[in-house]
Amino acid sequence: xxxxxxxxxxxxxxxxxxxxxxxxxxxxxxxxxxxxxxxxxxxxxxxxxxxxxxxxxxxxxxxxxxxxxxxxxxxxxxxxxxxxxxxxxxxxxxxxxxxx
Amino acid sequence: xxxxxxxxxxxxxxxxxxxxxxxxxxxxxxxxxxxxxxxxxxxxxxxxxxxxxxxxxxxxxxxxxxxxxxxxxxxxxxxxxxxxxxxxxxxxxxxxxxxxxxxxxxxxxxxxxxxxxxxxxxxxxxxxxxxxxxxxxxxxxxxxxxxxxxxxxxxxxxxxxxxxxxxxxxxxxxxxxxxxxxxxxxxxxxxxxxxxxxxxxxxxxxxxxxxxxxxxxxxxxxxxxxxxxxxxxxxxxxxxxxxxxxxxxxxxxxxxxxxxxxxxxxxxxxxxxxxxx
Numbered sequence: 001x002x003x004x005x006x007x008x009x010x011x012x013x014x015x016x017x018x019x020x021x022x023x024x025x026x027x028x029x030x031x032x033x034x035x036x037x038x039x040x041x042x043x044x045x046x047x048x049x050x051x052x053x054x055x056x057x058x059x060x061x062x063x064x065x066x067x068x069x070x071x072x073x074x075x076x077x078x079x080x081x082x083x084x085x086x087x088x089x090x091x092x093x094x095x096x097x098x099x100x
Numbered sequence: 101x102x103x104x105x106x107x108x109x110x111x112x113x114x115x116x117x118x119x120x121x122x123x124x125x126x127x128x129x130x131x132x133x134x135x136x137x138x139x140x141x142x143x144x145x146x147x148x149x150x151x152x153x154x155x156x157x158x159x160x161x162x163x164x165x166x167x168x169x170x171x172x173x174x175x176x177x178x179x180x181x182x183x184x185x186x187x188x189x190x191x192x193x194x195x196x197x198x199x200x201x202x203x204x205x206x207x208x209x210x211x212x213x214x215x216x217x218x219x220x221x222x223x224x225x226x227x228x229x230x231x232x233x234x235x236x237x238x239x240x241x242x243x244x245x246x247x248x249x250x251x252x253x254x255x256x257x258x259x260x261x262x263x264x265x266x267x268x269x270x271x272x273x274x275x276x277x278x279x280x281x282x283x284x285x286x287x288x289x290x291x292x293x294x295x296x297x298x299x300x301x302x303x304x305x306x307x308x309x310x311x312x313x314x315x316x317x318x319x320x321x322x323x324x325x326x327x328x329x330x331x332x333x334x335x336x337x338x339x340x341x342x343x344x345x346x347x348x349x350x351x352x353x354x355x356x357x358x359x360x361x362x363x364x365x366x367x368x369x370x371x372x373x374x375x376x377x
Binding site: 005006008009010012013014016017019020023024027028030031034035043046047049050053054056057058060061064076079080082083086087089090091093094095096097098 | 314317331
């Protein structure tokens with residue numbers, strides 16, 4: 001049990017670091033390009049940067065779901081799946097707003 | 101929606117540095133300063149200001165938690181449980197933000213800023229709850245090594261329903277107003293639920309990424325999160341909070357907190373003035 005927690009914490013740390021680094025690089029490059037003239041590449045980089053930023057916490061919930069499933073910790077599996085469903089609901093609310 | 105220019109991006113970048121370093125020094129996110137600057141100072145629509153601020157909140161939460169992972173300071177189990185409540189609150193806040201009038205959101209922000217100022221003033225001499233080192237942490241409690249005392253701190257979590265309600269409110273306020281919401285959770289977890297301050301702060305910062313994402317996604321879908329300006333703010337806040345953590349003292353001086361409480365009261369008054377029209 002304790003081992004899982006320590007292991008999960010390390011995995012989550014890696015997911016968060018990779019996500020935040022990737023999004024920061026995309027945002028920085030995109031912003032620099034947009035300042036020297038913009039264009040399709042800069043706006044693509046900026047959008048990718050924002051999407052990676054938003055996907056990072058989602059990815060760490062997905063990792064938690066997987067770890068709790070492997071450990072057969074049903075209580076925490078239920079909790080993390082619920083959080084994931086709530087995040088999906090916000091994506092649905094976002095897509096609904098797009099059509100308006 | 102504001103038009104992106106190099107000047108505007110630079111202004112927001114600098115504002116991000118200031119908000120990020122102040123946030124790191126005070127143990128707050130920078131959102132509470134960034135939102136009024138964008139909304140009152142630069143006249144952005146409130147939703148655009150909140151959306152940009154939420155993007156910075158997610159970046160701060162992710163990088164701070166990545167740095168802390170492995171130190172056992174973050175209470176993962178408690179965090180995963182309370183996230184169910186913060187994400188629900190945030191989802192509701194993000195949907196509500198689409199229908200509320202700007203003046204209503206400004207008045208709400210004014211109220212929350214005033215409450216935060218009062219919390220800061222009453223916690224100038226905050227102390228940890230007294231802990232029994234031999235206690236059994238239970239399912240939700242935790243155990244971590246404290247660098248200052250060199251000892252191991254063990255704690256149990258009490259009054260879980262209170263923590264859940266506070267988390268729901270924090271999540272709601274977070275996505276509605278574009279702030280992290282740690283200021284709502286941390287005092288409650290510390291004062292009423294038996295979680296030591298440092299563990300409460302680390303666990304709250306950990307949850308904030310998921311919480312803010314539930315709201316930010318909705319703003320993004322509605323076209324209120326402008327990527328170029330979010331980029332400028334995120335980069336500024338990252339730089340500012342890095343600087344604040346490396347060059348600032350760990351425990352903020354009393355006068356700094358006092359000054360911030362006064363600034364928050366002024367921000368609160370300005371929001372009420374603007375929202376009252």
